Amino acid sequence: MQMLYFAWVRERVGTGAETVAPPSGIATLADLIDWLATRSEGHAAAFADRGRLRAAIDQEFVGLDTPLGDAREVAIFPPVTGG
Amino acid sequence: MQMLYFAWVRERVGTGAETVAPPSGIATLADLIDWLATRSEGHAAAFADRGRLRAAIDQEFVGLDTPLGDAREVAIFPPVTGG
Amino acid sequence: MIRIHVSPAAIDLAAEMAATQAPGCGAVATFAGHVRADDGVSVLELEHYPGATEAALARVAEGAVARWALGAATIVHRVGPMHPGDAIVFVAAAAAHRSAALEACAYLIDRLKTDAPFWKRETRPAGAGWVEARAADDAAAARWDGP
Amino acid sequence: MIRIHVSPAAIDLAAEMAATQAPGCGAVATFAGHVRADDGVSVLELEHYPGATEAALARVAEGAVARWALGAATIVHRVGPMHPGDAIVFVAAAAAHRSAALEACAYLIDRLKTDAPFWKRETRPAGAGWVEARAADDAAAARWDGP
Numbered sequence: 001m002q003m004l005y006f007a008w009v010r011e012r013v014g015t016g017a018e019t020v021a022p023p024s025g026i027a028t029l030a031d032l033i034d035w036l037a038t039r040s041e042g043h044a045a046a047f048a049d050r051g052r053l054r055a056a057i058d059q060e061f062v063g064l065d066t067p068l069g070d071a072r073e074v075a076i077f078p079p080v081t082g083g
Numbered sequence: 084m085q086m087l088y089f090a091w092v093r094e095r096v097g098t099g100a101e102t103v104a105p106p107s108g109i110a111t112l113a114d115l116i117d118w119l120a121t122r123s124e125g126h127a128a129a130f131a132d133r134g135r136l137r138a139a140i141d142q143e144f145v146g147l148d149t150p151l152g153d154a155r156e157v158a159i160f161p162p163v164t165g166g
Numbered sequence: 167m168i169r170i171h172v173s174p175a176a177i178d179l180a181a182e183m184a185a186t187q188a189p190g191c192g193a194v195a196t197f198a199g200h201v202r203a204d205d206g207v208s209v210l211e212l213e214h215y216p217g218a219t220e221a222a223l224a225r226v227a228e229g230a231v232a233r234w235a236l237g238a239a240t241i242v243h244r245v246g247p248m249h250p251g252d253a254i255v256f257v258a259a260a261a262a263h264r265s266a267a268l269e270a271c272a273y274l275i276d277r278l279k280t281d282a283p284f285w286k287r288e289t290r291p292a293g294a295g296w297v298e299a300r301a302a303d304d305a306a307a308a309r310w311d312g313p
Numbered sequence: 314m315i316r317i318h319v320s321p322a323a324i325d326l327a328a329e330m331a332a333t334q335a336p337g338c339g340a341v342a343t344f345a346g347h348v349r350a351d352d353g354v355s356v357l358e359l360e361h362y363p364g365a366t367e368a369a370l371a372r373v374a375e376g377a378v379a380r381w382a383l384g385a386a387t388i389v390h391r392v393g394p395m396h397p398g399d400a401i402v403f404v405a406a407a408a409a410h411r412s413a414a415l416e417a418c419a420y421l422i423d424r425l426k427t428d429a430p431f432w433k434r435e436t437r438p439a440g441a442g443w444v445e446a447r448a449a450d451d452a453a454a455a456r457w458d459g460p
Contacts, residue, residue, distance in 0.1 A: 007432035008443045033352055034347055037356050059365040079446035082431025083422055090213055090285035091296045108258025143216040158215060162299035166199055166255050166275055180327030192349040202339040268419045275411055
């Protein structure tokens with residue numbers, strides 16, 4: 001599964017992209033984030049405040065309770081601030 | 084008193100500007116229009132439908148019941164259609 | 167900074183937009199009206215009341231600057247004969263934030279339509295005639311009236 | 314005609330405005346956002362999600378075209394580092410009449426702010442940091458939600 005991180009999520013994780021293979025039992029985005037947070041101190045810092053995280057599955061913006069299904073690309077990032 | 088006419092009021096009167104000397108007793112814009120309407124067939128045609136006339140005294144837009152006071156320039160025209 | 171122009175010259179939209187700016191104003195909203203080509207009009211002629219027109223437009227712009235604390239406001243109106251595609255009018259508002267710029271821009275064009283002495287005469291295949299005022303324009307302008 | 318561009322190049326506002334037109338569309342409304350010079354920001358950097366950004370902007374534009382029967386809609390967003398005075402974003406809507414163009418223009422910028430994956434990072438005298446999302450932006454976007 002291709003992970004993408006943007007803005008301060010990217011800075012805290014320490015990379016903008018990584019490939020991960022979550023274990024079975026990771027059903028939703030929230031499960032995935034819990035699991036990612038165990039990978040490093042940077043991941044833990046990036047994902048500490050769940051309320052400030054937004055996400056997309058295969059480039060569609062979705063809530064954190066969304067099932068991962070057969071997601072190929074998952075992006076995690078702060079609330080957007082364009083314009 | 085300097086009269087100015089615009090758009091179809093100008094076309095019907097036959098001129099865009101004329102100097103007039105209304106008799107005493109002409110107190111309001113409406114009185115002035117009644118008197119102007121007697122000056123020619125063109126004036127009569129221009130001023131026949133009072134509901135379609137708008138006016139300005141000394142370049143201030145005012146209602147037809149406005150006293151002329153010591154007006155120097157009076158303009159009569161249709162509702163505006165700019166923009 | 168209020169900029170008002172009434173002229174028979176073609177409107178340079180790009181230059182007018184670029185000129186509508188002020189320090190601290192990160193938001194610029196503009197509106198341009200063009201002669202429509204699709205309703206059989208071959209010539210549109212704009213008559214106006216010289217002097218009174220510029221004064222009326224300045225009042226409209228001053229009203230917007232005061233109400234939305236604009237850094238800049240522009241109103242440019244072409245007069246005389248013009249053709250399909252030509253810009254008739256351009257208004258622009260610059261403010262610190264977008265809601266002020268967008269609302270002020272709508273105000274400028276709504277008020278201009280009812281408060282400034284311009285008259286349109288259209289030439290169509292069937293003949294020429296003066297455009298009638300629209301009740302919808304009065305309604306659009308009136309929504310800015312307030313207590 | 315929908316035009317979407319996301320690029321590190323400076324935005325040519327005049328060219329983008331001129332390109333936002335369509336037959337029968339006499340009304341063109343635009344909005345430009347610029348980096349403000351007055352709050353100590355020396356550099357503003359825009360990060361985005363390539364691919365997803367363009368798709369999100371296209372959805373915003375398609376929504377506006379469908380809702381207001383626009384003849385043309387443009388969304389241009391700059392990314393990468395920029396400086397005070399630089400244009401960050403330009404949106405424009407062309408319609409037959411002014412109310413549609415004005416409303417659609419406001420919709421484009423309101424929705425872009427909440428629906429497209431951009432992130433702003435400011436460098437100020439005191440240091441650099443990511444800009445926080447604003448509740449006012451969510452409210453502005455939500456006013457376009459409807460039955």
